[in-house]
Amino acid sequence: MIRLTTATTLQNAIAKARTVKPFVRVNCFGSYTVTNRKTGATYTVTCEKRDGERFADCSCNAGTRGQACYHVAAAAGAHIVIAAERATTTASNC
Ligand SMILES: [Zn+2]
Secondary structure (H helix, E strand, O other): OEOOOOOHHHHHHHHHHHHOOEEEEEOOOEEEEOOOOOOEEEEEEEEEEEEEEEEEEOOOOOOOOOOOOOOHHHHHHHHHHHHHHHOOOOOOOO
């Protein structure tokens, strides 16, 4: 479980995501499949809000150790956009 606090927590991960440019597929709100286009490695990232704090989980080695990885950074970017859209629509969870 990775606690998403400030932007600095994800700074390195975001920088890596910008370099790697992984493909993010939305499974449903809060669940994403992140694929490294080069290696084809695929990981599942989940995002959730608990007690007003944001948490994320990733199935990769770093993510399972609670380290912010670029998969989380990439998925969090998509998650924020979707969350903003959901605020104005009535889209439901899957
Ligand atoms: Zn990861």
